[in-house]
Amino acid sequence: MSYLDDKTPIPGTIMFDGTMSRKGYGLNKMCYSLNDQAARDEFASDEMAYCEKYGLTSGQKTAIKDRDIIGLLEQGGSIYFLAKFAGGLGLNMQDIGALQTGLSLEEFKEKLVRAGD
Amino acid sequence: MAKIIGGIGSSHIPAIGMAIARKIQKTPYWKSFFDGFPPIHEWLASEQPDIAIVFYNDHGLEFFLDKKPTFAIGAAAEYISYDEGWGIDTIPPVIGDEDLSWHICNELVEDEFDITICQELGIDHGLTVPMQLMWPGNTYGHMKVIPVVINCEQHPMPSPKRCFDLGRSIGKAVESYQKDLKVVVLGTGGLSHQLDGQRAGLINKEFDLMCMDKLVNQPQALLEYSIRDLTEIAGAQGVELNMWLAMRGTLTGQVTELHRNYHIPISNTGAGTMLLSNV
Ligand SMILES: [Fe+2]
Numbered sequence: 261m262s263y264l265d266d267k268t269p270i271p272g273t274i275m276f277d278g279t280m281s282r283k284g285y286g287l288n289k290m291c292y293s294l295n296d297q298a299a300r301d302e303f304a305s306d307e308m309a310y311c312e313k314y315g316l317t318s319g320q321k322t323a324i325k326d327r328d329i330i331g332l333l334e335q336g337g338s339i340y341f342l343a344k345f346a347g348g349l350g351l352n353m354q355d356i357g358a359l360q361t362g363l364s365l366e367e368f369k370e371k372l373v374r375a376g377d
Numbered sequence: 378m379a380k381i382i383g384g385i386g387s388s389h390i391p392a393i394g395m396a397i398a399r400k401i402q403k404t405p406y407w408k409s410f411f412d413g414f415p416p417i418h419e420w421l422a423s424e425q426p427d428i429a430i431v432f433y434n435d436h437g438l439e440f441f442l443d444k445k446p447t448f449a450i451g452a453a454a455e456y457i458s459y460d461e462g463w464g465i466d467t468i469p470p471v472i473g474d475e476d477l478s479w480h481i482c483n484e485l486v487e488d489e490f491d492i493t494i495c496q497e498l499g500i501d502h503g504l505t506v507p508m509q510l511m512w513p514g515n516t517y518g519h520m521k522v523i524p525v526v527i528n529c530e531q532h533p534m535p536s537p538k539r540c541f542d543l544g545r546s547i548g549k550a551v552e553s554y555q556k557d558l559k560v561v562v563l564g565t566g567g568l569s570h571q572l573d574g575q576r577a578g579l580i581n582k583e584f585d586l587m588c589m590d591k592l593v594n595q596p597q598a599l600l601e602y603s604i605r606d607l608t609e610i611a612g613a614q615g616v617e618l619n620m621w622l623a624m625r626g627t628l629t630g631q632v633t634e635l636h637r638n639y640h641i642p643i644s645n646t647g648a649g650t651m652l653l654s655n656v
Contacts, residue, residue, distance in 0.1 A: 263605040272576025277532040339573035347463020357577040375580035376641030
């Protein structure tokens, strides 16, 4: 039996398994392409046209437009590939953490510091 | 005969590479983290290993989801670090040891670890940050490196026990190599953290400290956890403990803790640093 057979949700966590990986394939492939500067330039010049090239769903395109990280995760985005999208916008992992948790950047950083108490 | 002289556990998060590039290691935020490394530098300087086997995970540089090996191992003459898309510095090429890589691969497959053998392998921060931490100023030119990549990005992921056993098999392979070489093994990543979801920012200090304690002489105690357990307890990226377990698996002799450091937070993580000798 696979550990993935336990479907009890882990709060605030999406298991990036086969179902999510299939759902997010085009989205993640688009983000993976952003490892290259030329692709980042092309993305920046017309985000939606670039998304179209990779066959993103309309929901995924909306989430890209809205910088909606949780929405992207729910639609199959993998955080490792989304990091390349977000990084290109100048967001680091703490910015992304703040966005996802609905905290301000300062509040999010404070929460991390408190984990050390 | 080749000999594994010790293991090092270390974080590999990109923010560390950014801090090194900006030369802010001595600022209040970073100091207690970087202060964990001089004892390791001294040990490396006195022990003079020839080879570093580095367990890490590829966060979407070399491997996309089209082909995602559970375990991959480098068998190249050199490894190049490439643009990861969000601005971390690349590092000069890392030199490989093809003969030892192939020896390890031959032994692993014989031992029923069916790894993916890579004659080209782009290296991301999972490997480049530890290289910069162990050999500041990129002074690793005298070292030969064997990268070992463990899937931590897409479920299903290999269990802690499987990763420990992979390490043990690599350890045996190294110790059966005929050349006189001193080998150090790096387990990189972790410790507890979660980057994605509403639970982003989770850190579990108590669990991390327990893991570091057990790693020294009771690693078996950590092999009961499933990947789901680790995700729940230590966060979605807490599964990077697997690389530390693989490192520990390679140490088959008398293991002694020579040094450790633990600091919260470094970026979004509990950052562990550990030096173990293997006699
Ligand atoms: Fe990592």
